[in-house]
Amino acid sequence: MATLDTPPAAPRGRREAHKAATRKALQEAAHRMFEERGYAQTTVRDIAAAAGVTERTFFRYFPSKEDLVLDEVLDLIPVMQTQVAARPADEDPYAAVLGAAFDLIADGGPGLMFSGPPQRFPGQPVRQFLPVLSQFEDGLAEALRERLAEHDPDAATPLRAAVLARAAVGAMRSALFAYTALPEGERTPALAHQLLRTAFGHLREP
Numbered sequence: 001m002a003t004l005d006t007p008p009a010a011p012r013g014r015r016e017a018h019k020a021a022t023r024k025a026l027q028e029a030a031h032r033m034f035e036e037r038g039y040a041q042t043t044v045r046d047i048a049a050a051a052g053v054t055e056r057t058f059f060r061y062f063p064s065k066e067d068l069v070l071d072e073v074l075d076l077i078p079v080m081q082t083q084v085a086a087r088p089a090d091e092d093p094y095a096a097v098l099g100a101a102f103d104l105i106a107d108g109g110p111g112l113m114f115s116g117p118p119q120r121f122p123g124q125p126v127r128q129f130l131p132v133l134s135q136f137e138d139g140l141a142e143a144l145r146e147r148l149a150e151h152d153p154d155a156a157t158p159l160r161a162a163v164l165a166r167a168a169v170g171a172m173r174s175a176l177f178a179y180t181a182l183p184e185g186e187r188t189p190a191l192a193h194q195l196l197r198t199a200f201g202h203l204r205e206p
């Protein structure tokens with residue numbers, strides 16, 4: 001019970017909104033710092049200071065710098081599923097995923113972070129990323145299976161959806177690896193789109 005010395009707790013909705021805002025501020029600060037200094041040169045203290053919070057607050061939200069990026073990939077799963085489901089019904093699976101990727105980048109989503117963990121993290125964090133990548137692929141497979149079932153339920157097998165999803169994610173990651181390998185001055189949204197289109201075009205080659 002609140003006393004004169006203890007202010008009443010904020011309503012739950014307000015507390016949750018504050019937590020969400022703090023989490024987003026940490027992620028956005030991390031993005032800026034990674035771009036400015038590079039992943040390895042950016043510390044948790046740097047990220048916390050840029051977000052206007054303490055290191056202790058950072059660790060309330062993320063166990064480590066690596067977990068901040070990995071959690072973002074997990075956050076993308078329902079977003080990507082929604083984007084794929086919203087694509088025009090006449091698009092084939094690869095076109096739907098490619099269009100969804102373009103939508104994520106256009107919306108300011110962390111589309112380019114698909115390539116971040118394996119490229120930026122040495123050693124153990126790469127192994128930590130693999131289960132997260134698998135979850136992302138599984139989420140995409142679920143969305144593709146639902147699209148396939150709308151047109152041909154008999155062909156909408158889990159295996160087919162899984163193969164399509166993993167191939168599509170492989171194309172995205174390959175394109176984005178190529179993008180981040182370029183000198184910073186050469187990276188543009190138009191080039192990111194071009195690399196993604198080219199990568200998905202390779203999936204259709206005989």
